[in-house]
Amino acid sequence: MINVYNTMTRQKEELIIDNNRIKLFVCGPTVYDYSHIGHARTYIAFDVIVRYLKHSGYSVFYLQNITDIDDKIINRAKERNVDPLELSHKFEEEYLKDMELLNVKNVNFYARATEHMDEIIAQVQTLIDKGYAYDTETGVYFDVSKFEGFGKLSNRKLDDLQNVRIAVDSTKKDPKDFALWKKQDEEPYWDSPWGKGRPGWHIEDTAITESYFGPQYNIHGGGLDLIFPHHDAEIAQMEAASGKEPLVECWMHTGFLNVRGEKMSKSLGNFITIKELLKLYSPEVYRFFVLSTHYRSPIDFSDEILKQAESSLKRIQNSGKLLMELSKSTSLPDEDESNFAEEVDSFRENFFAAMDNDFNTPIALSHIFDFTHKLNKQLANQSLTNEVIESIVSTFKEIEEILGFNIVSLDSSSDSSDAVLDILKDVREELRADKNWDLADKIRDELSDIGISLEDK
Numbered sequence: 123m124i125n126v127y128n129t130m131t132r133q134k135e136e137l138i139i140d141n142n143r144i145k146l147f148v149c150g151p152t153v154y155d156y157s158h159i160g161h162a163r164t165y166i167a168f169d170v171i172v173r174y175l176k177h178s179g180y181s182v183f184y185l186q187n188i189t190d191i192d193d194k195i196i197n198r199a200k201e202r203n204v205d206p207l208e209l210s211h212k213f214e215e216e217y218l219k220d221m222e223l224l225n226v227k228n229v230n231f232y233a234r235a236t237e238h239m240d241e242i243i244a245q246v247q248t249l250i251d252k253g254y255a256y257d258t259e260t261g262v263y264f265d266v267s268k269f270e271g272f273g274k275l276s277n278r279k280l281d282d283l284q285n286v287r288i289a290v291d292s293t294k295k296d297p298k299d300f301a302l303w304k305k306q307d308e309e310p311y312w313d314s315p316w317g318k319g320r321p322g323w324h325i326e327d328t329a330i331t332e333s334y335f336g337p338q339y340n341i342h343g344g345g346l347d348l349i350f351p352h353h354d355a356e357i358a359q360m361e362a363a364s365g366k367e368p369l370v371e372c373w374m375h376t377g378f379l380n381v382r383g384e385k386m387s388k389s390l391g392n393f394i395t396i397k398e399l400l401k402l403y404s405p406e407v408y409r410f411f412v413l414s415t416h417y418r419s420p421i422d423f424s425d426e427i428l429k430q431a432e433s434s435l436k437r438i439q440n441s442g443k444l445l446m447e448l449s450k451s452t453s454l455p456d457e458d459e460s461n462f463a464e465e466v467d468s469f470r471e472n473f474f475a476a477m478d479n480d481f482n483t484p485i486a487l488s489h490i491f492d493f494t495h496k497l498n499k500q501l502a503n504q505s506l507t508n509e510v511i512e513s514i515v516s517t518f519k520e521i522e523e524i525l526g527f528n529i530v531s532l533d534s535s536s537d538s539s540d541a542v543l544d545i546l547k548d549v550r551e552e553l554r555a556d557k558n559w560d561l562a563d564k565i566r567d568e569l570s571d572i573g574i575s576l577e578d579k
């Protein structure tokens with residue numbers, strides 16, 4: 123049983139899905155520049171959520187849109203004197219390459235806004251026909267006063283709409299009405315019953331989800347910043363157009379990746395692109411870093427925490443390396459004298475319980491960490507049986523599939539001296555805890571003779 127926090131009800135709820143088939147939509151990027159590591163935080167979080175849902179037996183269709191036409195794209199294209207669609211398709215390609223590098227691989231279909239103009243136009247027409255939208259000289263607008271309950275996701279009042287990015291336009295009935303279609307003669311434009319133009323900010327998502335999923339589906343995700351007004355506008359558009367509610371059963375939102383308390387964003391200029399980060403850290407380290415915080419909580423980005431993530435991951439992988447080496451040994455015991463099989467079972471139980479509890483990856487990682495600590499002791503005295511080793515390896519492989527980084531599936535030719543050193547450190551800690559100072563000091567002195575110094579905390 124998986125419990126998921128639903129932004130709409132503000133509580134964790136048991137995930138109940140008909141036929142075990144999940145239709146999931148997550149808002150994709152606006153592609154006018156290289157993606158930054160804040161975007162990556164959100165997409166890695168949903169990647170792991172999808173991996174876990176699949177592992178739990180659900181069949182998931184994961185749909186993402188690509189905003190390939192919008193004001194920011196047009197402005198950037200003007201600055202660079204290039205065609206807006208050429209610009210957006212270049213950065214879409216870069217985004218997809220970045221996702222591939224980060225092992226974010228579960229999106230079934232990326233739907234470009236510009237390839238769904240017929241669906242967008244049809245949905246705008248339905249809203250006009252049903253009296254929820256009106257046509258003016260400058261565009262077609264959604265009449266927010268006609269939709270009772272606008273803001274039910276964010277719990278914000280209609281008046282808040284005045285403070286967000288809605289263009290001032292004297293042709294609108296109310297300044298809070300938002301654009302479904304923006305009229306313009308300048309390229310790029312598309313023909314519509316209301317003249318040349320392009321879609322507004324929110325309509326592409328509901329037109330796209332309606333064409334692949336219908337008017338209602340299971341899960342909608344995105345970053346916290348999209349709750350208001352974007353997701354509230356989606357609810358208004360689709361529920362008004364279809365007459366059916368709710369648009370989705372469960373709303374999931376990721377917390378921000380912050381820099382010194384401020385959201386990392388292109389507009390604030392405090393961003394690090396995924397490409398820049400991957401020059402310094404491996405994709406696995408970044409995934410580990412992201413998963414060390416719960417997906418709904420903010421992450422404060424710092425080099426120091428990334429370095430910690432790097433060393434924690436290395437410790438886990440070092441145990442994995444030694445485990446794989448030990449699995450090749452021909453002189454393993456027949457009896458599981460230390461009852462380590464029980465440790466493996468309780469580790470599995472704890473790991474999956476954490477993931478079932480709203481995908482609590484930091485707790486799941488802490489169980490991996492505790493378990494590898496215990497495992498290191500068994501590796502040092504070579505007391506594991508073949509059967510126990512096999513069950514640990516298969517559990518680690520399952521976890522690799524879910525979290526998307528390696529533990530045991532590493533290059534076997536890589537150097538294992540770090541791994542041996544980790545084990546020696548763990549053994550020494552145990553010896554010191556047992557007050558076996560002589561042996562602990564002997565290990566420290568002999569390591570010092572070969573140039574490795576250990577400091578006792």
Ligand code: AMP
Nearest residue numbers: 150151152160161164344345378379386
């Ligand atoms: P955008 O291209 O700005 O529309 O963003 C694409 C997705 O990335 C949205 O779901 C955003 O909420 C998310 N996102 C953008 N910046 C951050 C950040 N600093 N931390 C987490 N998610 C973010």
